[in-house]
Amino acid sequence: MGKTVRKLLLVFIPAALCAQSSFDQGRALFRSNCAFCHGMTATGGRGPNLVSAPLSHGDTDVSIKRVIRIGVPGTTMPAFSEFTDEEVGQVIQYLQSLSKSSLRNENVPGNPQHGQQIYGEKDCSGCHRIGGQGSIFGPELTRIGGARSIEYLRDSIIKPSADVPEGYEGVTVVMKNGKRIRGLRINEDTFSIQLRDPSQQIRMFQKDELIGVTHETESMMPAYDRLSATDLQDLVAYLATLRGAVDSSAAVKKAGGIK
Ligand code: HEC
Ligand code: HEC
Known part of the structure; x- marks a missing residue:
C-alpha cells in the first residue's frame, strides 16, 4: 500500500466513524440486541415483524418506547432497562425509517x-x-x-x-422395567427429572431409578x-x-x- 493511501485512510476512517449517523447507530444497536429475535432487517423471526406488519402494541414512538423499556409480560420480549434514552431513540428512529418504505400493512395471503x-x-x-x-x-x-x-x-x-422454544424440549426416560416415557422436560436437576407426558400428566422420576434419560433434539x-x-x-x-x-x-x- 502506498504511503499516501495509508495516510489518507488514517484521516478518513476516524472521520467516517464520527460521521456515523444516528440511523447507523440505531442499526448497530438493533443488530446486536434485537436481530436474534426480530431478524437482521427487523422483518421478523422468533419475534414479530417490526417494519411491514401492523404492530399490536401500537406504532407511535411512545408505544414502541414503552415496549422496549418494559418488555411484554409472559413473552420472550425482554425489558431493555439499561439502554439510555438516546439509544432507545436511535433504535426507534431506525425502525421507523425502515417502515416508511414498506408501511405497516403486510397483507397475509390465504383464507x-x-x-x-x-x-x-x-x-x-x-x-x-x-x-x-x-x-x-x-x-x-x-x-x-x-x-x-x-x-x-x-x-x-x-x-x-x-x-424449539425454551420449555418445550422433549425428553425420553427409560425405567428399570424397560418402559420408555416421552414428554416435555419441565424441570431437571442432578437427582431428578420432571416431565409432562402427552396426556398432560406431570411425572417425576428419581434418576437412580432410571436406566436412561435422552434429551431429544427433534420437536415433540x-x-x-x-x-x-x-x-x-x-x-x-x-x-x-x-x-x-x-x-x-x-x-x-x-x-x-x-x-
Ligand atoms: C428474545 C427475543 C427478543 C428480543 C431479544 C427482542 N424482542 Fe422484541 N419482541 C419479541 C417477541 C416474542 C415479541 C412479541 C410479544 C407479544 O406477544 O406481544 C416482541 C415484541 C416487540 C415489539 C412490539 C411489536 C408489536 O407488534 O407491537 C417491539 C417494538 C419490539 N419487540 C422491539 C424490540 C427491540 C427494539 C429489541 C432490541 C432492543 C427487541 N425487541 C428484542 C422478542 C424479542
Ligand atoms: C403432538 C402434539 C402436537 C400437535 C398435534 C401439534 N403441535 Fe404444534 N407444537 C407442539 C409442541 C410440543 C411445540 C413446541 C416445540 C416446537 O416448536 O417444535 C409446538 C409448536 C407449534 C408452533 C410454534 C409455537 C411457538 O410459540 O413458537 C406452532 C405455530 C404450532 N405448533 C402449530 C401447530 C398446528 C397448526 C398444528 C396442527 C396442524 C399443530 N401445531 C399440531 C405440539 C404439537
Missing part, C-alpha cells in the same frame, strides 16, 4: 376461515390451546400471530424441529409437511389472525445487558 377448518381437521387443538380451548401440551397459540413472523409460523408447521410436534401449498398458506393465514391479549400479570424477562 383464514379455511385455515381454521384445517386446524380443526388436523386436530391441532389436541396439543394447543387458543382462547381457553384445547390442550396445553404445546405452546398456547392465543396470540401467536402477534408474537411470531409469518415465515416462523410456516416453519413451525412444516419443520417444527427448526426452532409432528411435521405437517404433506399439506398442500394452499392448505399450508390458509393455515398460516389463520394463525396470523390470532392476536389475543397479553397476560399482563405474567412476568417480564430482563435483557441480558448485551450491547
Whole structure:
C-alpha cells in the first residue's frame, strides 16, 4: 500500500466513524440486541415483524418506547432497562425509517376461515390451546400471530424441529422395567427429572431409578409437511389472525445487558 493511501485512510476512517449517523447507530444497536429475535432487517423471526406488519402494541414512538423499556409480560420480549434514552431513540428512529418504505400493512395471503377448518381437521387443538380451548401440551397459540413472523409460523408447521422454544424440549426416560416415557422436560436437576407426558400428566422420576434419560433434539410436534401449498398458506393465514391479549400479570424477562 502506498504511503499516501495509508495516510489518507488514517484521516478518513476516524472521520467516517464520527460521521456515523444516528440511523447507523440505531442499526448497530438493533443488530446486536434485537436481530436474534426480530431478524437482521427487523422483518421478523422468533419475534414479530417490526417494519411491514401492523404492530399490536401500537406504532407511535411512545408505544414502541414503552415496549422496549418494559418488555411484554409472559413473552420472550425482554425489558431493555439499561439502554439510555438516546439509544432507545436511535433504535426507534431506525425502525421507523425502515417502515416508511414498506408501511405497516403486510397483507397475509390465504383464507383464514379455511385455515381454521384445517386446524380443526388436523386436530391441532389436541396439543394447543387458543382462547381457553384445547390442550396445553404445546405452546398456547392465543396470540401467536402477534408474537411470531409469518415465515416462523410456516416453519413451525412444516419443520417444527427448526426452532424449539425454551420449555418445550422433549425428553425420553427409560425405567428399570424397560418402559420408555416421552414428554416435555419441565424441570431437571442432578437427582431428578420432571416431565409432562402427552396426556398432560406431570411425572417425576428419581434418576437412580432410571436406566436412561435422552434429551431429544427433534420437536415433540409432528411435521405437517404433506399439506398442500394452499392448505399450508390458509393455515398460516389463520394463525396470523390470532392476536389475543397479553397476560399482563405474567412476568417480564430482563435483557441480558448485551450491547
Ligand atoms: C428474545 C427475543 C427478543 C428480543 C431479544 C427482542 N424482542 Fe422484541 N419482541 C419479541 C417477541 C416474542 C415479541 C412479541 C410479544 C407479544 O406477544 O406481544 C416482541 C415484541 C416487540 C415489539 C412490539 C411489536 C408489536 O407488534 O407491537 C417491539 C417494538 C419490539 N419487540 C422491539 C424490540 C427491540 C427494539 C429489541 C432490541 C432492543 C427487541 N425487541 C428484542 C422478542 C424479542
Ligand atoms: C403432538 C402434539 C402436537 C400437535 C398435534 C401439534 N403441535 Fe404444534 N407444537 C407442539 C409442541 C410440543 C411445540 C413446541 C416445540 C416446537 O416448536 O417444535 C409446538 C409448536 C407449534 C408452533 C410454534 C409455537 C411457538 O410459540 O413458537 C406452532 C405455530 C404450532 N405448533 C402449530 C401447530 C398446528 C397448526 C398444528 C396442527 C396442524 C399443530 N401445531 C399440531 C405440539 C404439537
